[in-house]
Amino acid sequence: MKCELCHKADAETAIRREVGGELQELYVCQGCARQEAAAAAPPDVDAEQPVAGGMGTVPLMGMILDAAFEIVGRAMNRAEPACPACGILRHEYRKQSRLGCPACYEAFARELDAAIFDLHRARQHVGKVPQRAQALCQRRQLEARLAQAVKEQRYEEAIALRDELLRLPEPDAAKGGPA
Amino acid sequence: MMLTSEAQDAPRPALPEQAATIAMSCRVRLARNLAGERFPDWATERDRERVLNAVREALSAEAPELRVTPVAGVEEQDRDMLCESHLISKELLERAAGGGVAVAKDGSVCVMVNEEDHLRIQGFAQGLDVAGAWRRADALDTGLERHLAYAWSPRLGYLTACPSNVGTGLRAGVMLHLLGSSLLGEIEPVVRGLERMRLLVRGIGGEGSEAAGQIYQVSNMDTLGTDEAGIIRRVTRICSEVVRQEHNARVRLLQETPLVLVDCLARSLSVLQNARLLATAEALEFLSALRLGAAMGLCTRLKVSDVDALILMMQPGHLQKGLGTSLTSDERDEMRAEFLSRKVARVKLKC
Numbered sequence A: 001m002k003c004e005l006c007h008k009a010d011a012e013t014a015i016r017r018e019v020g021g022e023l024q025e026l027y028v029c030q031g032c033a034r035q036e037a038a039a040a041a042p043p044d045v046d047a048e049q050p051v052a053g054g055m056g057t058v059p060l061m062g063m064i065l066d067a068a069f070e071i072v073g074r075a076m077n078r079a080e081p082a083c084p085a086c087g088i089l090r091h092e093y094r095k096q097s098r099l100g101c102p103a104c105y106e107a108f109a110r111e112l113d114a115a116i117f118d119l120h121r122a123r124q125h126v127g128k129v130p131q132r133a134q135a136l137c138q139r140r141q142l143e144a145r146l147a148q149a150v151k152e153q154r155y156e157e158a159i160a161l162r163d164e165l166l167r168l169p170e171p172d173a174a175k176g177g178p179a
Numbered sequence B: 001m002m003l004t005s006e007a008q009d010a011p012r013p014a015l016p017e018q019a020a021t022i023a024m025s026c027r028v029r030l031a032r033n034l035a036g037e038r039f040p041d042w043a044t045e046r047d048r049e050r051v052l053n054a055v056r057e058a059l060s061a062e063a064p065e066l067r068v069t070p071v072a073g074v075e076e077q078d079r080d081m082l083c084e085s086h087l088i089s090k091e092l093l094e095r096a097a098g099g100g101v102a103v104a105k106d107g108s109v110c111v112m113v114n115e116e117d118h119l120r121i122q123g124f125a126q127g128l129d130v131a132g133a134w135r136r137a138d139a140l141d142t143g144l145e146r147h148l149a150y151a152w153s154p155r156l157g158y159l160t161a162c163p164s165n166v167g168t169g170l171r172a173g174v175m176l177h178l179l180g181s182s183l184l185g186e187i188e189p190v191v192r193g194l195e196r197m198r199l200l201v202r203g204i205g206g207e208g209s210e211a212a213g214q215i216y217q218v219s220n221m222d223t224l225g226t227d228e229a230g231i232i233r234r235v236t237r238i239c240s241e242v243v244r245q246e247h248n249a250r251v252r253l254l255q256e257t258p259l260v261l262v263d264c265l266a267r268s269l270s271v272l273q274n275a276r277l278l279a280t281a282e283a284l285e286f287l288s289a290l291r292l293g294a295a296m297g298l299c300t301r302l303k304v305s306d307v308d309a310l311i312l313m314m315q316p317g318h319l320q321k322g323l324g325t326s327l328t329s330d331e332r333d334e335m336r337a338e339f340l341s342r343k344v345a346r347v348k349l350k351c
Ligand SMILES: [Zn+2]
Pocket: A003, A004, A005, A006, A007, A008, A009, A028, A029, A030, A031, A032, A033
């Protein structure tokens, strides 16, 4: 994956920094890691990261941080976003650029959507719809129209829409994570 | 010198035939995953076995001729052969448990199970028939979808292990032989142009972008935001433009620098006829030149399809299978040189 700061070089190391009071983990190139370290000099070393404290040489710091993540792992990163379906953490999927399960797309939507736009220059699928999902799409559309009709107090139309919804076959689980 | 007049006398191949030789083959791959299952990389062995079984059942109901074989059970030489024929990937071979493959008898479709995604449905075709390759993969996909609940979302389409495949999950690739452009020093702008048009360009058999034998695979970069037919049309249109450019390059080579061309052919032929040791990548360079000669009608007793067969048969897996024995790398180089010199012994240049 690319460096999350300059978006040019390949990301080689993980750094942490505080953004608006929230601790963020970023994957960056060596150059950006060095700059970040210079900016965040010893005085405000992250209290949660004693291993990194006072380390002058940045590549080493990166390695140690990475190692710390591996060892301390989930216990220390309770605040780190995880996919509720498969349980993988943000930094885990980002290391490999591979997601854990289909539900990860929802769990990490905020950052994934930007990455997906970068990759494809698009945000919306166009094209094939699986047979099973066609019913689901139809249901979603009817539900939206029903809500709108109720909101606008068009009750006759709402009743017709509700009946139409009731006639649809039972929805098939077309997406989601592991049970 | 004789070359110019002889070359002009030689029947000039019509463009469709040229296209068929410059565009070697194409493939369309659809990435699919099952709803509610972890992607193969994060799945346990048991998860993967469950997916493999589900796919096996779906295939036996929908396309009984496609029998799933667990990769672990395929013999090494056969695995190499499948890989060399571009039917399966190295990644699948490395997947110990739960990896599977099903190949149609005629090789026109192939399904990989538990590679990067649960399913990789691939359709193949000759030349620039990208639409044909797509129809094959698409038909099988539509059949399988009756038995399998795919992970799909209205916004992002087919959900894949890597976000770079999300949407249609469709990658359409064309294999192009671009030696003419390369000899004229024009390959760089061609590659850059393709990348500007958001196509991926990859050399086959080479390291990274280096294309051994100047054989490139060109495929779509984006899988989200354009429908399948649109992607297929786009890849076909741009690749046929590259084919036209390569054709022009070949015509110019013959007219403007015939010596460069003939020298390249003559050297390649004599190495293939006389070398005693040939590594795969090296042999590919020389066969590539011979392929150009055959396509331009400059070699006797040699068709482009002959060269394509040699390119496949001289690869490690095919070579050992053909000899019915397992060889060390050095022994292979010796057998490869021996095999190729025998196959091209009677070939002569017309110029
Ligand atoms: Zn950077």
